[in-house]
Amino acid sequence: MSGKKRDGTLFSFFNKKTKNEHVNISNIPNDLDVIEDPDKSDAKIHPPEVLKMFVKEPLTNYKKAPEFLKHHASTQYHLLATEKISAFIQSFKTGESVEIMLNNKVSSIMESNRKRLVPIIKTIIFCGHNNLPLRGHRDDGILDIDSALVGTQGIFRSLLAFRIDSGDKELTNHIRSCKKNSTMISKTIQNDIINILHKVIIETIVTNVKKYKYFSILCDETTDISTKEQMTFSVRYIDMEEMKIKEEFLGFIELNSTTGSAIKDTMVKQLECYQLSLKNLRGQGYDGGSNMSGRNNGVQALILKDQPLAVYTHCFNHKLNLCISKACEIQAIRNLVGIVGSISVFLSTSAKRTNIMLEIISKDDSVPVPQKKKLKALCATRWVERHDSIITFRELYSYIVITLEELEKMSDSETACKAVGFSASIKRSEFLISLEIVANLFSYTKTLSLVLQSPKLELSKAFSHVNDVINVIENIRENSTSRFETYFKNASDMAALVGEDIRIPRICGRQTTRCNIQTTDPMEWYRITIFLPFIDHLISQLKIRFNEKLSEVMPLEGLIPAYIDKYDESNIIKAAMIYNEDWSGQIMDIQSEISIWKNKWSNIQTIKPDTVIETMKHCDEFFPIIKTLLHVFATIPVTTASAERSFSTLRRLKNYLRSTMGQDRLNGLAVLNVHNKMPINIDEVINIFSRSSRRIKTEDWSI
Structure with missing residues (x-):
């Protein structure tokens, strides 16, 4: 050489x-x-x-x-x-080994690849938090920045192009230097990252549930846009550090069968997947469907066979909805609800009719302009909107009458014909009286409905709110004459606005289809035929459906200082012994602790805690059994409103444009959207991604 x-x-x-x-x-x-x-x-x-x-x-x-x-x-x-x-x-001159040099090179490549992933992961998180669809019609291959910026490659790639255009150097360097098979923005990589994000969020929630031991499950079912039966799965637990009740959404489960046994098996399998022990399950919250609440083959009964301490609660909001629906079966009230629903649909589904009504409202200077200017359709599932629709109709009554009179003059025969019929219906005395009664009584149940939807509500407080509403309505019933006089006067004023009077319907000698009260006083006639039957039905329904006091565990409410004298000590001890395995002691232990607890609060004259969470703040190490019992009692669910809210996310995620979305991707995006305030550690996401087959540690994506 x-x-x-x-x-x-x-x-x-x-x-x-x-x-x-x-x-x-x-x-x-x-x-x-x-x-x-x-x-x-x-x-x-x-x-x-x-x-x-x-x-x-x-x-x-x-x-x-x-x-x-x-x-x-x-x-x-x-x-x-x-x-x-x-x-x-x-390295030869300095004596550094080749192994160290190779390790440094691998570390350098790994660090470079990690930096390349950060903007991609952040963009996916942004899309998930804001419920944005990631993919477009054509979104494969190398990123074309100019094409992506005009929105032809989907939102995800458009956002990446926007980041590059805004000066993201790491992403710019990655897109310009990466190989075609290492762009890390394909649909496959998207799914991998979404699944990892889902895993990170769920692990955070499940870790907290395990940390605080006791939990309840909340479930409900619905059918999505692709006609698949989806069951939402949530958990309720107590954060003992923050002293808060939390209800967390975990995901959707596709059901192949809706029988009680099939749903129960699916739930148990899901709990095993989350590594949540059935031994720590202390509550179940479902709606009143027979497959869920059945005494023999319902999900709650089958779960109770495996875990007798998992107390079943029928959702309080569903029960309130059933109470109102049953009370509205009185003929006059049923007709009112039907007419209000039909008129709301008639006026709100047409832009032309809506604009006519808005114009009529804007021209009225005689009274303050109402806050709500549009009617709401009666909703079968949204409880507050059902109350609101009647109350809003009552506030806009005079404008509705004028609007219908204007529509009677239209050349469209179908519209004019319906307007004539609706106008005649809402001017009838029976309709006006029913509207005034229902609008006033619904104002009480609306407040109750709002309160019962809170995820932080406790069982004792929920029953307290229900009893408060029952007491108020019973007070109205006791003073029915004076109260109805006010309602009758308001109805008469509404009738006068449209040129009508409150009259008694014609009375015949023999009548079998309606009330035939022998009186000539319109106020007395409508009080007896409509007001009293409706309010009696409402009170009886509230008492019947909320009389399920969960008699075995409700005496634990007596551990709350504000209710300490409500229950006999023997009943409290009996309820405490049900959960003996949770505090592992003898009956004398709980007897002595309750005696000391009662003595402590009997000497305090200030305002006493009236909730479980507030009471637990006063439970130090001197009252371990009482603290455990209160923990379990607060875990029992009140409503499935948190589970119901996830259906709104499902409808936004899986719509007619995205109807073929896979279950894993659906769950990942749903969890990102529902838990959009939960911080996500990007480094942890990359660490999990690096353990996959992508060879992030050794492969240099830039060559």
Whole structure:
């Protein structure tokens, strides 16, 4: 092997014709070492490719050597080799091992890849938090920034292009230097990252549930846009550090069967998936469907066989809705609800009719403009809106009458015909009296409905609110004459606004289909025929449906200082013994602790705590059994409103444009949207991603 020459002399060799040819070494780049192999000097060489002659075979044709060498000096693999040999020489001089050098190189590649993933993960989180669809019609291949910015490649790629356009250097460097199979923005990578985000959020929630031991489950079912039966799955537990009741959404489960046994098996399997023990289950919250609440084969009964301490609660909001629906079966009230619903749909579904009504309201300067200017349709599932629709109709009554009178004059025969019928219906005395009665009584149940939807509500407080409303309505019933006089006067004023009077319907000698009270006083007639039956039905329904006092566990309410005298001590001890395995003691232990507890609060004259959470703040290590019992009592669910709210997320996520979304992707995006305030550790997400088959630790995506 000949040495490298840098003195400008000629470098000679034999060509295929055995003639000497020469090349001037000064024409060779200074950073290249020229090595001559005598064994190859007489080989028959045709003009080779640069990669072949310098990597696989030596250079023997020196005629174009300067051109080939200059090109070779600028190639990426030569620069990388130069960097490696420099590092090797440096390590040789400093004594640093090759193993350390390799580890440093791997660490450098890994750190570079992690930085490339950060803006991609943040963009997916942004889309999930804001319920934005990620994919577009064409969203494969290398990111075309100009095309993505105009929105032809989906929101996810558009947001990436927007980040690049706004100066995100890491993302810009990644997109420009990555290989086609290492862009990390494909739909497959999206699904992987969404699944990891879902896993991180769920693990955070489940860790807290395990930490505080006791929990309840909240479930409900609905059918999505692709006609799949989806069951929402949530948990309720007490955060003992923050002293808060929390109800957390965990995901949707596709049901292949809606029988009680099938749903129960699915729930148990899901709990095993989350590694939540059935031993710590202390409550169940469902609606009143037979497959959920059935005494023998319902889900609650089957769960109770495996875990007798999992107390079942029929959702309080569903029960309130059933009370109101049953009370509204009185003929006059039923007709009112039907007419209000039909008129609301008639006026609100047409832009032209809505604008006519808005114009009529804006022209009225005689009274303050009402806050609500549009009617709400009666909703079968949204409890507050059902109350609001009647109350809003009452407030806008005079404007509705004028609007219908205007619509009677329209050339559209169908619209005019309906307007005439609706106008005549709402001017009837029976309708006006019923509207006034229902609007006033619904104002009480509306407040109750709002309160019962709180995820922080406790069982004792829920019953207290229900009893408060029952007491108020019973007071109205006791003073029915004076109260109805006010309602009758208001109805008479509404009738006067439309040029009508409150009259008694015609009375015939023999009548079997309606009330035939022998009185000539309109106020007395409507009080007896409509007001009293409706209020009696409402009171009886509230008492019947909320009379389920959960008699076995409700005496634990007596541990709350505000209700300490409400229950006999023997009943409290009996309820405490049900949960004996949770506090593991003898009956004398709980007896002595309750006696000390009662004595403590009997000497306090200030305002006493009236909730479980407030009471638990006063339970120190001196009252361990009482603290455990209060913990379990607060875990028992009141309503499934939190579970119901997840259906709104489902409808926004899985719509007619995204009806084929897979279950894993659906759950990942749903959890991101519902828990959008939960902080996410990006490094943890990347760590999980790096443990997959993507080889983030060793593969350099830039070459």
